Amino acid sequence: MSQSAALTVQDLEVTFGAFTAVGGASFVAEPGEVHFLIGPNGAGKTTCVDAVTGLVRGSGRVTLGEQEVLGRPVQKIARIGVGRTFQTASVFEQLSVLQNLDIAAGMHRSPWSLMGRRRGVEDRIRDALEQTQLEDLWDRPAGILSHGQKQWLEIGMLLVQDARVLMLDEPVAGMSLEERNATGELLHRVKQDRAVVVVEHDMEFMRSFASRVTVLHQGTVLSAGSVAEVQADPKVQEVYLGTASMTEEDAAQADAMAVQTAGGPHA
Numbered sequence: 001m002s003q004s005a006a007l008t009v010q011d012l013e014v015t016f017g018a019f020t021a022v023g024g025a026s027f028v029a030e031p032g033e034v035h036f037l038i039g040p041n042g043a044g045k046t047t048c049v050d051a052v053t054g055l056v057r058g059s060g061r062v063t064l065g066e067q068e069v070l071g072r073p074v075q076k077i078a079r080i081g082v083g084r085t086f087q088t089a090s091v092f093e094q095l096s097v098l099q100n101l102d103i104a105a106g107m108h109r110s111p112w113s114l115m116g117r118r119r120g121v122e123d124r125i126r127d128a129l130e131q132t133q134l135e136d137l138w139d140r141p142a143g144i145l146s147h148g149q150k151q152w153l154e155i156g157m158l159l160v161q162d163a164r165v166l167m168l169d170e171p172v173a174g175m176s177l178e179e180r181n182a183t184g185e186l187l188h189r190v191k192q193d194r195a196v197v198v199v200e201h202d203m204e205f206m207r208s209f210a211s212r213v214t215v216l217h218q219g220t221v222l223s224a225g226s227v228a229e230v231q232a233d234p235k236v237q238e239v240y241l242g243t244a245s246m247t248e249e250d251a252a253q254a255d256a257m258a259v260q261t262a263g264g265p266h267a
């Protein structure tokens with residue numbers, strides 16, 4: 001297991017032509033925490049993750065522990081230990097759960113070190129199966145897994161890659177309540193050794209499982225702190241209550257945000 005380290009994002013800026021999608025956002029995701037990035041549609045949440053993971057070009061500074069992240073190629077960033085999932089799970093449907101994990105583990109394996117690394121890899125795969133509670137499904141094709149289980153497998157694939165930061169884009173979208181809760185529990189298990197960053201619209205899920213929250217709005221950080229702190233912040237209430245341009249989804253989030261529950265069971 002690699003040493004855990006904080007992901008530090010400083011003054012991150014991302015532009016698309018003349019449009020500034022992220023205009024100087026800063027936050028620190030600490031190991032041992034589930035750090036939620038929330039904000040209305042178009043706030044720049046996914047773009048932040050895209051920039052940190054090398055999918056889009058950004059300026060500013062991003063470090064994982066002592067290592068520079070920004071400006072490096074996608075594969076290098078993954079090798080440094082920044083892993084991510086997308087809104088749609090991308091597992092190999094024809095292959096078994098175990099084969100998917102094995103392929104993910106191969107990322108760290110060069111041909112000449114195959115044998116030497118094998119024992120460590122097996123331990124990580126066993127651990128990932130256990131953490132994601134997919135042990136009983138290890139030989140089943142990933143294609144038959146439920147939507148939630150596919151997301152867990154993707155998280156398992158990041159675990160076997162020994163990711164030190166997991167960046168998860170809307171991991172519970174489309175999940176049943178039971179699957180959401182199981183996902184929250186999973187995130188709290190895996191955060192013991194690493195930082196977890198979650199982009200999420202589901203306010204109930206956020207309230208129940210966030211250790212820390214950063215609220216983005218129009219590409220900048222509007223508010224940050226504990227669940228209770230951001231919920232009590234009038235600026236946050238204001239953007240979620242919105243304007244004439246508020247979407248139905250924003251309205252639902254505003255309603256959820258207005259429920260003043262001071263933190264969840266894991267906060």
Ligand SMILES: Nc1ncnc2c1ncn2[C@@H]1O[C@H](COP(=O)(O)OP(=O)(O)OP(=O)(O)O)[C@@H](O)[C@H]1O
Pocket residue numbers: 016019021039040041042043044045046047048
């Ligand atoms: N490749 C791109 N080219 C141009 N504009 C983009 C691109 N990607 C994102 N944007 C714009 O950047 C802004 C931020 O988008 P982003 O997807 O990061 O927001 P978000 O907070 O993740 O929103 P949502 O919750 O709706 O997914 C939006 O206005 C979006 O249209």
